[in-house]
Amino acid sequence: MTATTTYLLYLVFALGGAGVYFLLPRAGRSMGRAGAIFGVAGVVGLITLLATQIAGPDTSFYFYLFATIAIVAATRVVTHPKPVYSALYFVLVVVAVAALLVLQGAEFAAVALIIVYAGAILVTYLFVIMLAKQRGSAVYDHRSREPFMAVVAGFVLMAAVAGRASDLPVVEKTEAISVQDTTQTESPAAASNSMAVGTLLMTKYVVAIEIAGVLLLVSMVGAIAMSRKKVPVEGMVTKPKPLGQAGREVAPF
Amino acid sequence: MYEFITSQLGVSILLAIGVLLALLGYVAYCIYYERKISAWMQDRWGPNRVGPLGLFQPLADGGKFALKEDIIPGHVDKVLFVVAPSLAFLISFIGFAAIPWGGEWMLDGKLVQVQVTNPDIGLLYILGVGSMGVYGVVIGAWASNNKYSFYGGVRATAQMLSYEIPMGLCIVVVVLTMGTLRLEGITAEQAGYWFGFIPKWNVFLHPLAFAILFVTVLAECNRAPFDLAEAEQELVGGFHTEYGALKFGMFFLGEYAHMVTGSAFICVLFLGGWHFPWIAEPEATSTFAVLLKIGVLVGKVTAFIFMMMWLRWTLPRFRFDQLMRMAWQGLIPVTLALVILATILLYFNLHRSIWALVGNVAILAFVLAYAAARGREITGRQDNMPRAKNITMAARAATGASA
Known part of the structure; x- marks a missing residue:
């Protein structure tokens, strides 16, 4: 350029x-x-x-x-x-x-x-x-x-x-999805894309994947814990709470 | 020209056109089929006025849809109101591109694939297309600017997001067992025999995953007992309340096309696709054999559609909390256990042995025992909930009546 x-x-x-x-x-x-x-x-x-x-x-x-x-x-x-x-x-x-x-x-x-x-x-x-x-x-x-x-x-x-x-490294062009002669797709190169991604994720980047997974799990548990609310049951008599504790009904689990 | 037609590209183009046209006809006749089945189950005659046995009923219905006045109500968002049915229709039809219809075809001395395209990620392609399927419903529901429609759309969104998770996990089980994402490869792997007579279909390895996938497909198609998005007793017509004429027809055809894609998908993953013992074998590549294979797949799809209709006219609809509880507390833990089972079996290289079946039965037995021990069904009927949370018990306690 x-x-x-x-x-x-x-x-x-x-x-x-x-x-x-x-x-x-x-x-x-x-x-x-x-x-x-x-x-x-x-x-x-x-x-x-x-x-x-x-x-x-x-x-x-x-x-x-x-x-x-x-x-x-x-x-x-x-x-x-x-x-x-x-x-x-x-x-x-x-x-x-x-x-x-x-x-x-x-x-x-x-x-x-x-x-x-x-x-x-x-x-x-x-x-x-x-x-x-x-x-x-x-x-x-x-x-x-x-x-x-x-x-x-x-x-x-x-x-x-x-x-x-x-300045970016040039990536070699690979075959895209196309209507291709599928009799030749049994070669390893054709099946390589998802397999290559999977191999990399499970070998080189396995720690990153695990950390991301744990992070997502923690955030999911947190979201559930925060959004959980006791549903008041019809007909059940509940004591009115003092004003300062109105939102404290949520028990984590 | 002849060479072009017999090449893979020519076959793919012809197949794409042929499948689209055949599918439109098939979907139209699905509606006739549904009406006949419902009539049979309710001891009625069903459509019998147009043509012999009412066989021209779909044509009459189509004509009616096309000739009705196309009303766009004044209070709707006009652009999205028109886009929504088109999107629903389009998305339900493009999934077919990756379905393997008939294995290999010896054409003019060359083998071609009877499949529009055979991408490396065929399975994920169908999953991706399926996950886009909710847009038609949601956009239509919002554009209608009607509370009932909107509730329908909100229900459809929550339902699809929830049931996509067990669906994806079931697919993970199949991918772990088969080791490929190519749909043609998955079918070809299943075309063999154990002990010379039991076909190597995945349903015999993972029957539980098969059943759960069927349930999630029902939910993704918005079919009864999961048709909360259009629950006519509660929401008038749900997301299509404001739609009429051909736009409603497109939603209607889209729903049936979605059922057909879903059924074909289950057949390919679990029932060997076009394979059938001694009738449709992978070695047979003549034109007659290919037609036979297509016929086998269509027959399996039709059987599945019959089952969906049977369920629709048998089961009552779920309540919304039952629906959510079933997905999050029932199906997701069970499918997670199935995925763990599949990974462990894969580690010991036993993923295609009897141990898969044993594991499935064990998981099912454990789930049933657990549910029985807790005194509470997976779908969570309120009478079976713990006493403190039970509405009737709480009401009794509040009024001071003795239980």
Whole structure:
């Protein structure tokens, strides 16, 4: 990556940042149209830069397709005034990123991302959002807080990371999921992805896995202990408690 | 052109189109099948007006759905109201891409796989698609902007999140036993015999895991006795209260397609997929044998769907607390024990021996004994709960009546 490319990349990020800034919900006159123009310019610029300067000519069309979907959806996550739509756009981001992972040959990571995020975590988010506000939007939904500083911080960070992208180690390209000649898939290389992930998790990173597991277990037990409440039974006479101890009914187990 | 059609890609494309069309027809006839079965169980005739034996009833129903006025109520969120049924429909149909329909097919001197795609992670793909299945219901419920719909959506979410855990653990048991995530590989591994006549199906190794997987699939499909999301006695119609015409039809077809995917999934994991002793063997690769294998899988799926319908017209619906208690206090501990059993057997390299069956029976016996000793069923009926928590006992104590 030449110096010119890097500066062009910074310019593209500036355009994208301006787009997001204008797209963010604000009080008073909406500047969505200006934001859309800047945003489209940023995305087109980024794709052009990627296609001509950074990525090789053999980069798949699907990479650009899913990358664009991911960027646009991610912008909508931040800028959409309705929280339910934001959560659904987040689902779209997760699915698009999973598709990018599949293109990289990381099938296991892709499906794990979908099962864990799209299938479980985001459903719980949606659950909470829907319970919190079913209709209409609150002040904090259509008026963003410190939009300028947020955009500057976010995009400077992204530009800083992307500007050093050429220093990253190059990963060898592997076969993605495709309609392949399955008579040849009995070779070990074809079955290697999930097996390789599993082997690494069970050998090199086994301590990390165990620690993460224990941490999750502890947090689950903690959540249950905190949310457990004695359900008052109908007809049962309970002594009224002094005011200071009203919330102390919860016994851990 | 001929070469392209006989290549794996051509077969996959043809199969994708064929499966989609066949499935639409099959799902439409599932509804007829359900109505006939319910009629049979309730000693009625069922649909018998349109065509011989009422066989054209699905066509008439489809025509009715398509020709009805498509109403979008004024108070709904219009975009999501339209997206939700499409999403429910789409997600229930894409799971079929990884189902192995008929093993290998000798076509023009080459072996091709009768499967749309055979990814390395076929099992996880179906699990992932299944976990996305809740979005159609939840989005539809929220977009309807109706309290009853919303309750339906909330129930569906809690139910799916809870039952996905035992489902995943049952799948872990199968993966540990088979050592592969490829659905075709799992089927092929099961196509053998013990003592020359018992097929090596996983159901004989882990019958308990099989039963639990069937229960969780019922719950994931929102089928009775787990149909709390649409409980008509309590919630009018649940998540689809506001839907009519073709949008309701899409939810309806999506539900049945989900049942078919779930059944096919259980068949592949536990009942040997397309394998059937002496009828459909992996060595047979002629066109006739492939058709026979597809027929075997479809027959097994149909048997499962019959069982789901049988349960629907037999069992009453769970109460919500029973539903949650069954998942968290019943199924999850049992499946965790099964996973531990499978790992221990794998360590001693006994994972495909009689010890798996022995372990399953032991776990089942322990669970039943434990439940009997505590005097309380797994589903947790309130009369069987400890006395202090029992509502009637507490009420008696409060009013001073002698127990």
